[in-house]
Amino acid sequence: MNGTTLDTILRRLARERGTKVALRYGDAVLTYAELDARACRVANGLAAAGVRPGDRVAWVGKNCAAYFEFLAGAIKAGAVMVPVNWRLAAPEVAYILGDSQAKFVIAEPEFAAAAAPAGGVAPIICGEPGDGYAHWRDTQPDHDGGRTAAWDDGLLQMYTSGTTGRPKGAVLSHRSVLGLRAAMTPATMPPWYAWAETDVSLIAMPVAHVSGTGWALWSLEHGASGVITREFDPHAVFELMVQHRINKVIMVPTAMQVAVRHPRARSTDFSFVKYICYGAAPMPLALLRECIEVFGCGFVQMYGMTETAGAIVALRPEDHETESGARLASVGQPLPGVELRILDPAGQPLPAGEIGEIATRSLANMTGYRNLPQATAATIDGEGWLHTGDAGYLDADGYLFLKDRIKDLIISGGENVYPAEVEIAIYDHPDVAEVAVIGVPDAKWGESVKAIVVAKPGTNPEAASIIAWARARIAAYKTPRYVEFVAALPRNASGKILRRELREHHSKPE
Numbered sequence: 220m221n222g223t224t225l226d227t228i229l230r231r232l233a234r235e236r237g238t239k240v241a242l243r244y245g246d247a248v249l250t251y252a253e254l255d256a257r258a259c260r261v262a263n264g265l266a267a268a269g270v271r272p273g274d275r276v277a278w279v280g281k282n283c284a285a286y287f288e289f290l291a292g293a294i295k296a297g298a299v300m301v302p303v304n305w306r307l308a309a310p311e312v313a314y315i316l317g318d319s320q321a322k323f324v325i326a327e328p329e330f331a332a333a334a335a336p337a338g339g340v341a342p343i344i345c346g347e348p349g350d351g352y353a354h355w356r357d358t359q360p361d362h363d364g365g366r367t368a369a370w371d372d373g374l375l376q377m378y379t380s381g382t383t384g385r386p387k388g389a390v391l392s393h394r395s396v397l398g399l400r401a402a403m404t405p406a407t408m409p410p411w412y413a414w415a416e417t418d419v420s421l422i423a424m425p426v427a428h429v430s431g432t433g434w435a436l437w438s439l440e441h442g443a444s445g446v447i448t449r450e451f452d453p454h455a456v457f458e459l460m461v462q463h464r465i466n467k468v469i470m471v472p473t474a475m476q477v478a479v480r481h482p483r484a485r486s487t488d489f490s491f492v493k494y495i496c497y498g499a500a501p502m503p504l505a506l507l508r509e510c511i512e513v514f515g516c517g518f519v520q521m522y523g524m525t526e527t528a529g530a531i532v533a534l535r536p537e538d539h540e541t542e543s544g545a546r547l548a549s550v551g552q553p554l555p556g557v558e559l560r561i562l563d564p565a566g567q568p569l570p571a572g573e574i575g576e577i578a579t580r581s582l583a584n585m586t587g588y589r590n591l592p593q594a595t596a597a598t599i600d601g602e603g604w605l606h607t608g609d610a611g612y613l614d615a616d617g618y619l620f621l622k623d624r625i626k627d628l629i630i631s632g633g634e635n636v637y638p639a640e641v642e643i644a645i646y647d648h649p650d651v652a653e654v655a656v657i658g659v660p661d662a663k664w665g666e667s668v669k670a671i672v673v674a675k676p677g678t679n680p681e682a683a684s685i686i687a688w689a690r691a692r693i694a695a696y697k698t699p700r701y702v703e704f705v706a707a708l709p710r711n712a713s714g715k716i717l718r719r720e721l722r723e724h725h726s727k728p729e
Contacts, residue, residue, distance in 0.1 A: 222401035224368040224393040225436065226294050227306075229255055230440025232442050235533065236416065241439060243463065244447040245285035245386055251442070257359050259369060261292020264277045264359040267470065272297030272366070275319045275376060277314060279303045279334040280327035281449045282426050285345050285352060287435060291687045296367055298323075299373040299390070304427035306694045309333040310384075315378050316340075319388055325352055336547045341558055361705045376589055377429060379525040379635065386640075391429075395421075395528040396436060399556050407555040411494050411519050413537055414441035420467040420491075422454060423448040423474070430499060430633075433529040434469050443467075454666045457487065458719065466493040469521075471633030473664055479510045492516040498523070498530065500632040504547055511539060526605060527591055530620050531557045549618040557581040560604065561613055572624050574612045578604045587619035627718055629658035631666050638718075641699065644692040647710050650680035655708050655716050659701065660702035670699040671725055673708060701728050 231299035232241075249257075257547050270276060276298045278286050286302070293300045301319045305327075314334040324341035326334035327396030328349070334342040341413065342715075345464065367487055368374075371392045378386040391468040400412075420438040422445045424431035438445045446463050448455055459465060475497055478484065492514055498521040517536030523529045534551030553559045556609035560568050561575040569575045580603045587595035599605050606629075611621040618722060629636040638656035645654045670689075674680050682702035690698045703725055709717040 221370040222369060222394070222397055224372070225261045225374065225440070226368050228440055229291055229294070230363070232439075235394075236442050239416065239442060240282050240698070242287060242422075242445050242447060246285055249288075254288065255363075256293050257288040257356060258291035259361050259363045260356050260359040261289055261367075262295035262364060263362070264355055265292060265296045265298055265323055265361060266364070267359070270296060270298050270322050273299065273373065273704075274322045275299050275323035276323040276325075277303055277319060278325055278426070279305065279316075279317055279327070279330045279342065280345065282422060282447050283327075283346070283449060284447060284622070285325075286426050287439075287447075288356070289352075290432070292367065293366065294374065295366065297368060297372065298410075299376050300378045300432075301378075301388070302427040302432060303334075304378070304425065304694070305330055306425075306696060308691070308693050311694065315386065317414075318324060318386075319376055324407070326387075335340055340687045362479070367540075368393055371586065372501060373586065375429075375432060376527050377427070377432075386464065387524045387591055387594055389585045390587055390589050391528045392586050393400050395585055396433065396584055397440065399531075400437075400440075402556045402582060405548055409533070409535060409554075411517055414438070414443050414467075416442040418443040418467050419454065419463055419465045420445045421448070421460065421465045421469070422446065423451045424633075425450070425453050426468060428524075428633075429525050429529045430471075431468055433707040438467070450549075451477075453481045457481060457483055458490075461487065462490070464491045464541050464676065465490055467496075468492065468494070471495040471499045472497060472506065473632040475510050476506055476663070479506070479513050484513050489514045489516065489571070491716075492537070494519055496521050496530075496721065499630065507539075507547065520550055520617070522621070523583075523609060527557070527579060528583045528585070530554065531579055531583055532559070535620075546618060549614070552617050552621065553579075554581075557583070559613065559617075559619060561611065562606070566600075567573065571613050572617045574610055577607045577619070578612050579607065580604045580624075581604065625655075629656075629666050629668055631658070631696055632664040634694075636668055637695045638643045640690065641668060641670065641697055642691060643695075644689045645685060645699075647692075648680070648685060648688045650675050650678035651685070652676075653672075653708055655718065655721055657718060657721050657725065661700075661728070667695060667700040667728065668727065669701040669725065671708065671721055672702055672704050672705055673706065 232251045235253035241251045242249045242255045262459045324342040327459045343363045373393040377390045423433045494517045496519045518539045520534035521530035522532040538546045558580040641656040652675045653670045662666040709720040
């Protein structure tokens with residue numbers, strides 16, 4: 220199946236709803252016609268700079284309107300956008316820019332130094348002081364080159380951490396981002412999944428995450444209006460929600476906890492809110508019930524991953540209304556067009572109720588990992604089934620229940636942290652002989668990172684030294700919050716670290 224690509228959709232919206240507000244950012248407003256005109260300038264500027272269809276371009280910064288102009292222009296030029304997580308340490312940013320072979324980079328001033336080693340590509344600075352991006356954009360011609368993307372052309376390359384310690388660039392095509400919705404009919408599309416041009420969405424999740432860029436494209440695809448926040452600030456979010464009557468929101472549980480306990484939460488009239496979508500981390504039942512009481516709207520839990528372009532499973536609003544709350548322990552049922560299987564270690568499907576690895580097949584699957592054919596083949600098999608690395612089971616009604624993380628993933632405040640990345644950063648510390656990293660319960664963040672360290676003989680390192688060493692090399696959210704020193708790490712007969720045993724005996728934060 221082939222469908223209409225995003226470049227064609229944006230052109231149509233510019234013609235048919237040119238005066239409609241596409242994006243708000245602070246005091247700035249971009250209509251669909253203005254967004255399209257700026258995208259044309261960006262596309263022409265990229266072409267003049269030698270960027271060709273299929274080349275990578277990168278953004279290093281937080282959420283802002285300029286990012287979406289740049290994204291729309293990249294789409295028109297046939298380039299693949301690489302949004303880089305601004306929270307990463309400079310070596311991590313350099314790795315992504317080098318691995319992606321980005322031909323053109325735009326960075327905000329505070330991240331320009333980290334973006335500088337971009338394979339010899341000097342970044343254009345966006346924002347004050349010295350807005351080189353606006354000058355570059357506005358000196359380009361505004362004619363539309365008329366290039367039309369193909370359904371399977373790359374659209375986004377989003378980096379996801381891996382168990383090997385190196386992030387992998389998951390390539391999402393127009394089909395990945397748009398395919399599920401394109402295949403749905405009015406009869407099969409869930410009401411909460413549908414959008415109207417009168418909808419107003421909150422774009423507060425980081426654009427380097429699929430919940431940020433993907434959510435924004437979902438809004439723009441339907442001609443709705445999006446209100447952008449530079450990052451999630453509960454004070455600003457409350458003001459914006461009331462001021463602009465934002466009726467569709469996506470948040471991670473950590474952000475929901477901050478929002479629902481804001482001093483104004485219980486005195487604010489949220490009757491204009493239609494749906495709040497949440498996911499990316501476990502949601503405590505008590506917090507969920509508190510949010511339902513305060514916001515009084517439809518709640519949707521979503522499960523997915525970068526490699527599936529976001530949500531492929533959802534717990535519907537009506538599932539949140541059951542008295543028993545039994546289904547609230549699940550993440551819901553697959554969206555229309557999504558297949559799920561639970562597999563045993565041999566890759567064979569398991570019956571309902573039995574725990575195994577979750578595999579999925581749908582139009583939303585990525586095309587693969589950039590320049591990593593072996594990693595791609597290990598993740599997507601010959602029949603198109605994507606192996607998620609998560610463990611769970613399906614009940615008799617097709618509801619998915621997550622049970623564990625096969626790949627030892629730690630989710631802290633909605634951010635994915637793989638132990639291998641943190642361990643690599645700590646291993647080079649001069650006083651560290653061995654290290655293993657686990658997640659420990661955290662009332663605020665869901666989980667925090669804890670390092671279990673074996674010191675080299677004759678040394679006596681302090682926890683603060685280990686933490687500072689890691690912080691200089693990896694993002695703050697990946698840096699251990701706690702360090703515990705032990706004489707030896709538990710291992711099995713083959714020498715593999717027994718992480719389950721570590722979690723059992725070292726799960727206390729301190």
